[in-house]
Amino acid sequence: MAMPKNDEGRRRVVIEGVMPVVDGGRFPIKRVVGDSVRIEADIFVDGHDVLDAVLCYRPEHEPAWRESPLDPAGNDRWRGEFTVDAVGRWQYTLLAWIDHFLSWRHDLTRRVQSEDIAVALQIGADLIEQTAARASAEDAGRLHEFVGRLRGHGTPEARRAVALDAELLAVMTRHPDRRLATRYESELTVVVDPPRAACSAWYEFFPRSCGVNGKTHGGFRDCEARLERIAAMGFDTVYLPPIHPIGHTKRKGRNNSLAVIADDPGSPWAIGAEAGGHKAIHTDLGSLEDFRHFRQRAEQLGLDLAIDIAFQCSPDHPYVREHPDWFLHRPDGSVQYAENPPKKYEDIYPFHFESEAWQALWQELESVFEFWIGEGVLTFRVDNPHTKPFPFWEWVIGEVKRRHPEAIFLAEAFSRPRIMYRLAKLGFSQSYTYFTWRNTKWELIQYLNELTRGEVREYFRPHFWPNTPDILPEYLQFGGRPAFMTRLVLAATLSSNYGVYGPAYELADNTPREAGSEEYLDSEKYQTRRWDEQRPDSLADFMRRVNEIRRDNPALRRNDNLRFYPIDNEELIAYGKASDDLSSIVIVVVNLDAYHTQGGWLELPLERLDLDPRQPYQVHDLLTGARFLWNGPRNYVQLDPQRTPAHIFRLRRRVRTERDFEYFF
């Protein structure tokens, strides 16, 4: 084993067990602008010397490191934090060193014999002189004064009092000797996204269904009124399925049939036709100018626009003709269509990522993102990323975010756990989840704890969808209107990012294509639909209320603060989220049984919520406006799904004064 070079063998401090970290630092952690990044590490040294340590951090490519203190938290664990105030990649590492002055000072306080103290004072004076040599002129002056007094004529005990002077300590601490400091072996990365990466409410719809004045196929201009409704409902992101020209060859008809009726518009995911591919707009949706107007209208309404990026082609996509080497060919020379034998998807050609021309392919796909960013789109819902190579995603997201760190990528990967987590690690900002199929109390608690309690939360931002155009879950098919309310409350309060396939959700559309299928009957994927937004049973008002509650209660903007509470009924689930300062505390109770009234005793952790067990407190149901006065940790809750299947309580504390009308705040 080679002997360490230079001074490496003299660097005695050890830094290890740094947290958070993803796969030993192979991947970054994720935060949003304004977050405090809290770091912990084990820091220690042989023997009994006293340590000091700092966190070093900087935006990537900024030459100078900034520093913030690390403080001992017991058992050799140290803690510190820094705030990230801009988007982009930041780096952080740790620096720790033996502080010989602090060690000497600590020993000095414990010395009892005068002669020992006298010798120690000489040693200390030498140390202070060495420090003065690297201090500012002013500090050096003060240090030399102290040296004079330490070497002076008083008794050792009297001079010891000078040596322990707080000012000397302060000046010395400003000039530590870091020549033999240990730097943590790697520089770790945090990707800082805009705040909407951590908290958002998405509304998905098909613009082609918005035709007005009798038009079968709607366009962007027709959709602007809908944007106003979506904004009024409190959503902040509007998401459109692919908006590109749709292929004709092997086009699928209504309900995914192979037989196409003349005016069937085809699936928007069969991308590309004579009019263009991933950088073109479907003629019937309008011109690029119409798209720009639509996007600007969204922006005016405070809506972020997300588009779908599906890297696959219809047989009519220009790529197929222009870049045959990006596709796999069959022995007869035809292009290999998508298939999962015995199923065939002949309207779709996947890219052949094992192609020798992979680099040109990657560059072109990257340019698709760049094109739409040029059009003001910064949020991308990426279709089926788990069927394209992982190295491609790491590169393309890294490349796009290097230039546009505010870009957000949502991974639509309904795949196996390892695959979904890997996609998140290598760059996706947000991820679809299994929430769509997690219905029971046990399932929800297990899954949410996995997402919010361990290392997963450092890189995987869950995005909860109760439905999508591909998925009408069984629970919604059979639970009626209460099921839609229940799943909306769960999605919107368990996860700070959530979304709905909007028109179908508002109107509680629950008819599957056939029994046992999760596909919608007359799915908008293959045809246009008309939605009667004015129907009296619309859930629009309920959705608006839930979004309003999310906006008003900061506790709901995070997931790492989620805690489940015991409630003695398997059909009731209870949980809470609290802001760090406990000024915002939300407690949610949901009846998972869509058919029957259910009641149970809820048990709250009063101490953790900083509630006095001897004083009443108020829970204010933000859905209904009802207020309840509760006492102690155990209180009874009952929910009738035919009325409102959930409580979203804001916790209100008793105020000490009685001069105000409002006794609880």
Add this chain to the structure above:
Amino acid sequence: MAMPKNDEGRRRVVIEGVMPVVDGGRFPIKRVVGDSVRIEADIFVDGHDVLDAVLCYRPEHEPAWRESPLDPAGNDRWRGEFTVDAVGRWQYTLLAWIDHFLSWRHDLTRRVQSEDIAVALQIGADLIEQTAARASAEDAGRLHEFVGRLRGHGTPEARRAVALDAELLAVMTRHPDRRLATRYESELTVVVDPPRAACSAWYEFFPRSCGVNGKTHGGFRDCEARLERIAAMGFDTVYLPPIHPIGHTKRKGRNNSLAVIADDPGSPWAIGAEAGGHKAIHTDLGSLEDFRHFRQRAEQLGLDLAIDIAFQCSPDHPYVREHPDWFLHRPDGSVQYAENPPKKYEDIYPFHFESEAWQALWQELESVFEFWIGEGVLTFRVDNPHTKPFPFWEWVIGEVKRRHPEAIFLAEAFSRPRIMYRLAKLGFSQSYTYFTWRNTKWELIQYLNELTRGEVREYFRPHFWPNTPDILPEYLQFGGRPAFMTRLVLAATLSSNYGVYGPAYELADNTPREAGSEEYLDSEKYQTRRWDEQRPDSLADFMRRVNEIRRDNPALRRNDNLRFYPIDNEELIAYGKASDDLSSIVIVVVNLDAYHTQGGWLELPLERLDLDPRQPYQVHDLLTGARFLWNGPRNYVQLDPQRTPAHIFRLRRRVRTERDFEYFF
């Protein structure tokens, strides 16, 4: 972000989550010769292709990698193992690739249309031809035959049957296309030690106390009879405190007093005098020749000899004069002695590892190990390693083991957890532990689970000591003879490595220097002692029996198989160890109350022990010879500490035949 070079972007398989691993691969895991190293990893790819994967492993510096299979274990987890059949450092990594033939074959089985099958057969024939090009002549011949039949005239369905032929699969599997295989990003290391690193029973004694024929100071020749007793008691390692010349300056007298009586021999840890230092032998112990004879006698008796390496000097050590730059000097020019203010240890000079001459110091200390290895010593108990820098230990152990991979280092670091674990990570083969002070059931279970259930077990080999010359724990001071029996059984069965400071343990010496002290009265550290080994109350027979049980029951040679069992009495602790094939199962029940008989219902996991709950089974107490017939999972146990405070049961199953006298084996 730079685009991957060469073919890196086409390597689609991901390998992550490799276990076991220590600090992301920064440190090796540890095993002993003959162990099977079991590896797990997450391995997956985008899309639906079929994977294959192998473990690659080799002794370090051997150019060729060996391979063993990895098999899928569900949820993208793969498992494999390899056996390490020689001491030294081994490397291992993982290799995984898409097997296009297997993917193709999988799809082929699911195709239903004749025309699809026909096209697939053409694609398959191409694949097989490509494989033939890299196969042996014989295999290539077979493959070409298959290609002929696949391209032949039968119906597609008939030719499909040929394509699915098991022989074709076998030949194809021998020649996978690994050009785009993914190799795990790092090569991990396993340090393979001799078996005694994992299982040993140590006996410590002071050779100077063995004087015969009226000699005050014993020597090596006097100790040889003692070696025979130690071997007869079933110990396998004999460990001696430092055997070097002892300093005179500031020598400590009896019971650590500052006043020295003329013939006080001093502490063996005050190393070095006129006669030499760390490579010399104390004259009164004998010559180097005597030492060699002693070591050879130990070897003949099957005893491994361990010596104490304490890197510190008495003021009279030759190093102090010859290498003043290896020590810290005080302002008056004197050498800084060891201190922990207000305590002083003026008979000890620590090395100054921050010295600019650190490299020469490291080299010299390394040569101390080399010297004793030259004398046939391969086991080193290292004194207070936590007061010397971590980088030094990593280097010196690495360097010694590179040349002598069979060397073993036991870290005597009774320090904080992070420090003890770091020393183990960076190379110590075995470690002292907190067992010495863990007495209650809760303490023992907590601590043993920490040591045996998590990552710690991959690098930290606990060595349990119920006493040492420095530590007479409170439990032994007050519990009398039962306490000594209890702690011996716990040490010897909870941990596969254990040791005792022998003479004091045999005779249950429990007198502290003063109340509240863990020091022995008249400690052998400062004086010679006479031990009456023939005393009728000696524990020697009990110790022999316990060691015999350890030797006869392979289940006791490991720790990762330890499981605690419920028993409904806080004073009783119950646990078991089983060999992988369940041929050796040991169940231990210990009464932790040294004063009173305690009883309780023990609950055994019958299913895990492969016991039929409807059949009786026998537990055979190997300490007393008693046999009990038990039924079902719950059975009653009662232990009187005045008789034997523990059961060490061997589990005996009912044999199916009644022709033998022994119904249980």
